Amino acid sequence: MRSLHIAATGMLAQQTNVEVISNNLANMNTTGYKRRRAEFQDLIYQNLRRVGSQSSDAGTVLPSGAQVGLGVRTAAIYRISEQGNLQQTENRFDLAIRGNGYFQVQLPTGEVAYTRDGTFSLSPEGVIVTAEGFVVNPGINVPAAARDVTINASGEVLVSLDGQVAPQNVGQIQTAIFANEGGLVAMGDNLFLATPASGEAQAAAPGQPGHGTLMQGFIETSNVNTVQEITSLITAQRAYEMNSRIITASDEMLSTLTRLR
């Protein structure tokens, strides 16, 4: 009974779909989270009769063949990199990127990770760090005596010191862009790592061609659209149920067969 197995692939696919949707909903309030979508593709086909095979001795050819598909599988789980909403926090180290790009974070392992989550603060040493305490590249030191800190749209960190009229530039935050953003691999904690599929990071100051600009005092919320997710959840649940009905129907066919005397 092939239809039993086919319907089972359908149920598995919808289960993945529900898992992805629930992860989106769970991360509805995660700063910088990008929603994901499961994408499906049909499995291989068995040819019962090949298209174009001869249908009679007179040389006539079958205009269409008989194929049975064997179900569905998950092709990929995509990240949709649409801009999330900007939320004002009034925290002077919070940064949001408007447009393309990722902040670069130095991990304790020596690797560089990338993030859209700009919830930054100062470490005890006065360096700009992420919420986990990882240094934001290239480690910018803000003097303890700084009265005010301004981070402008192009990533320059300007501090006002007592007794100085002009603000002092203490560093430049750079953002990284990738040839294929979708190729970044998520490592949790809002962090991503570069892979051969994403290509090398191209770091530059915000506002350069291809790079977005920064906004101080704002964070980027997730781009999860609750209404859309709930709607997809209902659709996925119904599709799951319908596939399970196919299993019931196939089972009933089998039981009719076994009852046959």
Added chain:
Amino acid sequence: MDSPSYIILSRLTSQLRASQVTAHNLANADTPGFRAARPIFAEHLARQGRVEGPREGREVAYAWDRATWRDSQPGAITRTGNPLDVAIQGDGFFTVETPRGERFTRAGRFAMGANGQLVDHHGHAVLNANGQPIAIAPNDTQIEISGDGTIRSENGILGRIRLVRFDNEQALQSEGDRLFAAAGQEPQEVPQPRMVQGAVEGSNVVSVLEMTRMMAELREFQMATQFLERESERQQSAIDRLLRRRA
């Protein structure tokens, strides 16, 4: 010879396959660019040469599971927000370069490959009007795809996505992974292609219809098995009667 049982058996086998096709359609209710398949059953005439009598009496018709065809109704187009997603409105297929040769698909979820080419989700290059991959440079950031498939960035025109059509769309071979093989046909350029950027064409499966079809198939299957059972009862009673008369 026991024709009725064999005839109904041919019907049962066909019905089983019909349910497989329906199950496959429903399993792919969320597969972008998927086209629902439908089985075709035909009468198969077996001549019984030596029987004299009216024409109808000479022929036995078996159900013959003849072919599957693809429903070519377009699927619903949904917005995705990815600038490289392209949905086809109306006729046509995208061409992608696979290791097995050119393949055709309606699933327009494209991305930028690591080498800067426009690729499908398998990494197969999407081909332009000249049959070449479409390259996007890292400094092309504002990608715009117009209705006829022309890809533009702030640095100018990058190419035009090729849309092809076939004389006999039904003869295309489904390969899975949402790809079709040309099966000996020459692809022809669609004269007036229409595409939508930032959207993907969904599956054209209508779940409710498939569900109803499955129920109908189940009942027909049960009817056929019932017929088979009655037929066996009829034969049994004939045998019983004949044996009784002899005794």
